[in-house]
Amino acid sequence: MAGQAPQDVLLSTVLTRYMAQHGGTIASKATASRAVDLWREWWPVTTTVAEVGIGQQEDFLGWLRGRGYSEGYARRVLGVGKSALNRAWKRGEIAQVPFVDLPPIGEAYPHYASREQVVRLLNTQMPEHLWALLLVRLCTGCRGDAAQDLQVFQIDRRANLVRLNPPGRQQTKKYRPVVPLLPALAAYIDQAKPSAYVVHWHGRRVASIKTTWRKVRKAALLPPWFVPKTIRHTVATWLRQRSVPAWEVSGLLGHHAGGTTDRYAKFDPAYLGEARKALQQIVEDLARDVPRLAELVGVNLGSVDATADNESSTETIGTHRFQVVGGTGFEPVTPTMSR
Incomplete structure (x- = not known):
């Protein structure tokens, strides 16, 4: 009625x-x-x-x-x-409904990892689907559901972009942007050759990683606060520590949806250029102590001229060429970073 x-x-x-x-x-x-x-x-x-x-x-x-x-x-x-x-x-089903008072929006998630913690995690033995999930999140800064939803057709190899929101899916407040495709992620896809989902369990979408994550976290001797979204917060923190402009970090994380003009910005060769450069430096730096990641980076890290921060070289991953920027390493770990 x-x-x-x-x-x-x-x-x-x-x-x-x-x-x-x-x-x-x-x-x-x-x-x-x-x-x-x-x-x-x-x-x-x-x-x-x-x-x-x-x-x-x-x-x-x-x-x-x-x-x-x-x-x-x-x-x-x-x-x-x-x-x-x-x-x-x-919908006219009820004549009147009570006001539901939502509590104030809390503080942002306070934790981010140290370099040593991330290296320890990446070197811990884990199932393939969890390794793929961590790699996607590290290389894109995306949320967990976006990583678990990611399919091969969302990878634009010609433009070197990852379209985190698949066609037909309505955007929500947790906006899924288009982000740069890093060589490490491109190399992993070439190597693993997933048929549909990049993160998968026998070809099917991974619905939950909670149990697997707890086992791997404990094996890596990481604190209880080190949950999957810590990777995203760590990426954001490291990008800002590398002086990546706030608007680029915001664009990478999907905090800014953009307007009509912004839809074409991703085709600019300089699209999220500082974020792309810094992410590549982060991955290269981690690769120095993560053998599996070093295989994907596919470059002789020792040959990069560390004195020329703004110089770049060309790297080939499969049939694709990328601009690779020399890594400068991380700032010394502070007590705040090691929380």
């Missing part, structure tokens, strides 16, 4: 309808599904929409915090419930 009173509609009905009619179409459907499960776990099955008051929401938020969820994740959980209620109201 349309336009029902909030006291006549169960919260569980709204959540179920939201997932059945809309949940499967959103990019973060797994997160939405988990959020709905948490709503159902805390709120009694008899709860009506009218009973979702601010006081009850605060108690729910406290329960989420008590379960160890971060402020950012708790905000996303409440946001899913808010979206479900608002959707029901907009």
Whole structure:
């Protein structure tokens, strides 16, 4: 019945309808599904929409915090419930819905790795799909879902670009940009020859790496805060430490969606040039202590003229040629970097 009173509609009905009619179409459907499960776990099955008051929401938020969820994740959980209620109201299914007060946006993820920690991780024995995931994230700075979704057809070998958002997929607030294709990633694809997904398990998309990650993290003697997204934050931090302009780092990470004119910027030979150069230097520097990465870089690192930071040489990976900039190494590790 349309336009029902909030006291006549169960919260569980709204959540179920939201997932059945809309949940499967959103990019973060797994997160939405988990959020709905948490709503159902805390709120009694008899709860009506009218009973979702601010006081009850605060108690729910406290329960989420008590379960160890971060402020950012708790905000996303409440946001899913808010979206479900608002959707029901907009569609005329409920005459009125309560205001869901989202907690403030928390501080950015505080951790990033030291060079020694990343080297230790990359040298740890791991399944092929995790190695591929780490390489994609290291070479592009992308989020985990973008790396897991990446397919071979998204690699533009002619323009040396990686189109992180496949055709037909609607962009979300977690924007997936077009980023430079580094020689190491190009060489890995030539070597591994994936048929579809670059990160795959027997040809299929890898749905989750949680269990594998925990085993590898412990084997590498890394702290509990070293989660997969630490790679992305580390790449961003290292780029800024190398004085890469903020707008280039923002463009690489997908923090800036761009407008109509910006759609053609990626075809400029200098597109994200400083970020590309710095990323290549980072990969080359790590390769000095990561044999498997050194094989992919495919250059004699000792022959690079370290005194000419702005000079470049041409490297051939398979049938493709790239500009390779001499590595200058990392700044000395500070106490802040080793957190």
